[in-house]
Structures are given as structure tokens and as C-alpha cells.
Amino acid sequence: MLLIPTLQLLRLPFSFFLMPVFLFALSQASTINWTQACIVFLILHILVYPASNAYNSYMDQDEGSIGGLKHPPKAPKSLYYLTVVMDAAAIGFSCIISISFALGIGLYILASRAYSYRGIRLKQYPYLGYATVVFFQGGFTVYLCSMVFGVSEHFLMASAACSFLIAGVYPITQIYQHEADRNDGVKTISMVVGYIGTFMLTIFMFAVAMILLFVYFEQTHTRSHFFILQAFMLPVVSYFVYWFRLVWINKEAANFEHTMKMNLIASVCMNGCFVVLTFLNQTA
Template structure:
């Protein structure tokens, strides 16, 4: 999404931002939260997570440091990008650290996780690629795509918690999914996804071309079909709201959305035309 709305693209900047985020910052966030959560049941992509020790915390600190060091090295002078990454790291750590532990506040953690993993990341990448002032984020063509990314995450976030009720309750983390209940989580996600999908279609119609909206709907179809099948299963047996089905939904939605945004970037930026593939 961030690539598609950026005007000053370079292969090196794209590569380094990918490395900084996906090789260092994201894994550090995962490791830091895993250290303080100390999950014993299925969590994230791990059905049987290993026990964590201080080495996990040390690696999280090391990876965050390396990620910021690479940012200052390659994007030298882009202090806005560095500051936005520092804010992301700080919020990510506040999510699980016992001194703050945003995770125990159902609606606050839902809003903050969706905002910073969605809009904030889109805007951070946009700043990194274009080296614009922070004020550029308040322009509608940049502001709206970020909020749309968050809208998707606000819908999917409670679904990632639907099988963790017992594990979260043991730590006193009464998540949004616990508050909503299993069926309530499904209903909440369905409403959020419907609103987000409509918003995406209106965005494509207003700022791009209507056929992108149809392609977006087509990309979301497998997600809708699996979600509907899963919901019917849970209606008959609540134990079907388990780790396996949650990971299946995550995989399908990540693949479909990731595939669509890759297509959207390649097509809208005319990269396919340049290489003669379209």
C-alpha cells in the first residue's frame, strides 16, 4: 500500500526498508512480547511455543538496535523515519511490558495495535521512501490509505485472540475477544471487514479506477468463504474456534491481501508495462 502511493521509488530504498522492518524490527517486537508473555499454549504461528529465557530479550534489544542503526546508515538525514521507527518500537514494547502492558486494556490495545501496525507502518514506509516532511502524512491521498490499512487490522485483530481466551485470562489480559465472546468476535470481525471493504472500494473509485475495487473484492473472496465456513462450524461446536483454524484464516487473508497489494503496486506504478509483462 505504501509503495503504491509513493512517487520517489528506488530499488535500494525498498530493499533496505524491507530488511529493516521484516528482518530486524518486526522479529524484535515478536521476541520482546514473547519474553514478557511467556506463553505456554499456542500463540502466533507456534502451536507449541518453546520456553523463553533472557536470551530472547537480549536478541530483541540487539535486533531493534541493528534496525535503527541501519536506518541511520542508509537513510542518513531522514530523522522523521528514524523517529517514527522509535515510536513504533516503543508502542510495541508497551503492549506487553508489565510496567504498562497495553494488552490488558481490551479496547485501547485493539485500537493501538491496529493503528500502529497499519496506518503508522504505511506512513513510516511512505516517509522512508519519499523523504518528505511529517506534514505530508496529513494529505488525503496519504492519510486515507494508512487508515484503510488500520481498518483491515481492526477487523482481524480480535480473530487472532479468539483461541487464546484461557491463556490470556491466566495473565489477567481481558482482551477484546474475551469481552466479545467467541461468537461476538466473529460478528465484530464481520462488521469491521464489511465496513473496511466498502471503504476500500470507495477509495479506489475516488483516487484510482473502479476496476481496482472489483479486483480487491475478488481477492477477498477466499477470505469470505473460509470465514463463513468457519463461522458455521463454530455455531455447532465452539471448540472449532481453535489455533488451527485461526492460522488458516491468517494464512488465507495474508496471502490474498498481500497478493492484491503486490498486484496493485505493480499495476498502478506501471512496473509491469516497463518489463513488458502487461
């Protein structure tokens, strides 16, 4: 009976929303060792991210909607033990890549646990929690992938761009949870800036990210790739503007359904873009 809620709370499909960072790093590799790439993908998207989701659910004991689950089940004790096993497996498999990569994965896991653990609970601090997510899900993940795929001389620009992308995406994922977070003693960055402010913050962070990406693609002599990215971003921007208008008129539109649609559209478009860029780079 515990198997179904345990699997649900891993939120494996939610890993799709985090895939653009991995695919971006992959798309910028000059040559790809596909065996290692698959191992890194499995470590991040089948072990690390789902375990992080599950641990957060166990600590929060959510009763309202969470990312990917409108009606989450109660988190059983077995879920905690599963996250420990998954974390150990992630570090173990990371050793196949290298010890330094395994240490990086271990650091990511520690940061994730500090974010959720009731004794530390970084997520209750709006700026510190926000910075933790932006750094580790953005630039640090690009760095981990670059350790495997190869580090270019323009690595820092790429990492910074990904951090700003996460900085734009993350507040939007919090926008429908204000009441639940308030009841749990958590104050998110979205709560600090408000509903309209969340959209404005996203616009600003994405604008900075796009400027950095333009500079990055200029530096790597692949300007056309920037314009390919803009083409893929059109559906994302269109839905974002549509949703922003709805929320401007009625704050009730800042709900779970619109948030998940926004996440899905953005993930499909950005994942598709970076798959195309991977193909172009590997066939150039």
C-alpha cells in the same frame, strides 16, 4: 542449545501475516526506489516485527499456542538481549532512510514494548491494547512507508482503511487464546465480545475498511483496482464463512489450527493482490 528456541520465538514466518500493510503502501507509490523499499522491508519484517514477537514471548513466557507456534519453547534470557540488539539495528538502519523515519520506527518500538512490558502491559486493557495495535500496525505503518514511498493527497483515507483492516484481523488472532490470556491476567477485545462477537466485529471492521478503500480508489481514479481486491478476497471470505459456521455450532472450532489457516489464506490473498496492484501501477 539456546539458538533454536531463540530463532523459533522470533517467529520470522509470522511477519508474512503483517506484510499486506507494507505491500499496500508500496502498491500506491507512483515511483518506487527499490533500494529504499528493500531497506524498509528488512527493517520492518526482519528486525522490528520479529523483535516485537520475541519480546512479547519473553514477557509472557507462553506455555500454550501463540501466533505461528503451536508448542512454543521457553523464552530464554538471551532472547531479551537479542531484541535489544535488533531494535538498535532497526533504528540504526532507519537512519539510512531519514531521521524522521528512524524516529517513527523508534516510536513504533516503544509502543510495542509498552504493549507487552509487565510494568505497563497495555495488552491487559481490552480497548487500549486493541487501539494501540490497530493504530500502530495499521495507519501508522502506512504513514511510515509513505514517508519513503511518497505521500499522496489521499493518504489519510488509505491509512484509515488499513487501520480498519487490522481492526478486523486482530480480534480473530486472539480467539483461540481466551483461556491462556485469562490465566495471564489479560483481557482482550475478543474476550470482551465473545466468540460469535469476534466474528461479528471482524465483519463490521472489514465492511468499513472496504467502504474506505472504495472511496480511496475512486479518489485515485483506480476503481478497477478495488474490484481486483474483491476478487482476491473471495477465498478469504469463503473460509471465514465456513469457519464462522463451525464456531457457531461448536465453540471448540475457535482453535489454533483454524486461526492459522485463516491468517495464511488472508495473507496469501492480500499479499498477492497488492503485488498485482504494484505491478499495474508501475507499468501504467
